[in-house]
Amino acid sequence: MAGRIEARLAEMGIELPEPVAPLADYVPFVRTGNLLFVSGQLPIGGDGLAAGQLTAADHAADGVPAPGSKLALAAEAAALCAVNLLAQAKAATGDLDRVTRVVKLTGFVSCDATFTQHPQVINGASSLMGRVFGEAGRHSRAAVGSSSLPRGAIVEVEGVFEIE
Amino acid sequence: MAGRIEARLAEMGIELPEPVAPLADYVPFVRTGNLLFVSGQLPIGGDGLAAGQLTAADHAADGVPAPGSKLALAAEAAALCAVNLLAQAKAATGDLDRVTRVVKLTGFVSCDATFTQHPQVINGASSLMGRVFGEAGRHSRAAVGSSSLPRGAIVEVEGVFEIE
Amino acid sequence: MAGRIEARLAEMGIELPEPVAPLADYVPFVRTGNLLFVSGQLPIGGDGLAAGQLTAADHAADGVPAPGSKLALAAEAAALCAVNLLAQAKAATGDLDRVTRVVKLTGFVSCDATFTQHPQVINGASSLMGRVFGEAGRHSRAAVGSSSLPRGAIVEVEGVFEIE
Numbered sequence: 001m002a003g004r005i006e007a008r009l010a011e012m013g014i015e016l017p018e019p020v021a022p023l024a025d026y027v028p029f030v031r032t033g034n035l036l037f038v039s040g041q042l043p044i045g046g047d048g049l050a051a052g053q054l055t056a057a058d059h060a061a062d063g064v065p066a067p068g069s070k071l072a073l074a075a076e077a078a079a080l081c082a083v084n085l086l087a088q089a090k091a092a093t094g095d096l097d098r099v100t101r102v103v104k105l106t107g108f109v110s111c112d113a114t115f116t117q118h119p120q121v122i123n124g125a126s127s128l129m130g131r132v133f134g135e136a137g138r139h140s141r142a143a144v145g146s147s148s149l150p151r152g153a154i155v156e157v158e159g160v161f162e163i164e
Numbered sequence: 165m166a167g168r169i170e171a172r173l174a175e176m177g178i179e180l181p182e183p184v185a186p187l188a189d190y191v192p193f194v195r196t197g198n199l200l201f202v203s204g205q206l207p208i209g210g211d212g213l214a215a216g217q218l219t220a221a222d223h224a225a226d227g228v229p230a231p232g233s234k235l236a237l238a239a240e241a242a243a244l245c246a247v248n249l250l251a252q253a254k255a256a257t258g259d260l261d262r263v264t265r266v267v268k269l270t271g272f273v274s275c276d277a278t279f280t281q282h283p284q285v286i287n288g289a290s291s292l293m294g295r296v297f298g299e300a301g302r303h304s305r306a307a308v309g310s311s312s313l314p315r316g317a318i319v320e321v322e323g324v325f326e327i328e
Numbered sequence: 329m330a331g332r333i334e335a336r337l338a339e340m341g342i343e344l345p346e347p348v349a350p351l352a353d354y355v356p357f358v359r360t361g362n363l364l365f366v367s368g369q370l371p372i373g374g375d376g377l378a379a380g381q382l383t384a385a386d387h388a389a390d391g392v393p394a395p396g397s398k399l400a401l402a403a404e405a406a407a408l409c410a411v412n413l414l415a416q417a418k419a420a421t422g423d424l425d426r427v428t429r430v431v432k433l434t435g436f437v438s439c440d441a442t443f444t445q446h447p448q449v450i451n452g453a454s455s456l457m458g459r460v461f462g463e464a465g466r467h468s469r470a471a472v473g474s475s476s477l478p479r480g481a482i483v484e485v486e487g488v489f490e491i492e
């Protein structure tokens with residue numbers, strides 16, 4: 001019997017993947033007190049890894065990523081990182097209804113010196129959390145540029161959750 | 165009636181701005197237990213946004229930013245990020261006297277591969293916290309380089325605070 | 329009389345250095361509740377600072393750093409950051425046996441846009457934590473690229489620990 005949040009995911013057409021195994025000598029999450037620290041997640045899904053790097057040439061003139069543009073694909077990749085965070089949180093808690101708050105997301109965008117629309121990319125992850133959890137999904141956040149990311153990923157997002 | 169910390173800010177000639185609205189689908193702070201996570205703040209003040217990127221050409225030979233130098237302006241921008249963190253902490257707590265400790269600052273400096281004086285930049289934020297809060301302002305910290313930051317900002321600082 | 333973890337360090341031939349002093353206006357660690365936030369540590373040891381920057385030319389073809397390669401040196405530098413984190417945790421707690429869990433490591437790798445083997449570098453730190461603490465050393469993690477790091481360091485690692 002799925003909980004409220006998993007019913008909401010199903011309604012949104014989101015199926016949680018098998019949690020992605022760490023690339024190395026660490027674990028995907030650690031609980032301490034009521035906080036759950038989830039390791040940085042890459043945009044790995046059914047189509048493999050979303051790789052790439054953004055530059056000013058990828059900016060949306062009006063700040064809104066055009067469908068199919070590289071900026072839109074990067075925002076979708078950030079949403080995929082968020083889905084992978086949820087898969088880990090589900091593995092950690094057994095039931096996403098036990099997540100009482102998304103506390104913090106940190107989003108790293110692979111980009112060069114000319115890129116300035118990091119928020120538009122990480123919004124892909126933020127907006128997914130809001131749609132899944134409602135009020136409890138409203139989180140604090142930082143979005144910054146990275147010179148490159150593991151495996152050439154275009155984005156990486158880590159998260160801190162409050163759980164029962 | 166202002167509290168002790170707000171009196172201290174006034175004494176230092178610092179007026180807290182209206183908290184800067186998030187650029188996207190997230191909130192400026194989340195409280196969990198006694199911890200307050202404040203979103204990454206950009207150096208936005210009365211003069212707009214401090215933009216730019218640092219290189220080795222901006223290094224201070226003796227490690228001390230010369231007044232008016234780009235390095236000094238970047239350190240002032242970091243201090244402005246700290247003021248914006250305080251504006252959010254004030255909005256979160258109602259009274260900065262309820263901040264019992266600045267726990268952690270993470271400072272991201274927009275710079276190229278040749279730049280090495282990140283601490284000198286983020287000191288702008290660290291030193292402000294010390295002057296405002298005294299002992300309670302002594303925080304842990306990381307200072308790192310970013311290939312670029314939202315809106316072309318020269319620096320971004322996020323914070324974790326302990327509150328009553 | 330050394331505790332269990334310090335005996336383990338001695339067995340591994342690791343001597344904790346004097347904790348490295350902060351480069352600036354902050355402190356090396358802050359405790360809040362049962363969490364210890366340790367400031368970002370640079371790879372500073374008996375041979376000075378491990379400086380440098382990684383590119384695709386430094387990749388290990390099979391993903392395993394070859395002994396003496398720049399990638400292997402970067403992983404050793406990450407392990408040195410971990411040792412420096414432990415030196416700070418020892419200063420904070422008086423006895424590393426009071427560390428009940430390594431909660432989170434964040435590893436920043438100085439690299440250009442072509443580098444993709446960040447996990448192999450930060451594994452140097454992760455694997456050391458596992459060897460020192462066993463189960464309690466299994467941590468969550470993020471590994472990302474930085475355009476540059478303080479003093480030209482090749483890697484910087486910060487940590488969150490759970491303590492008694």
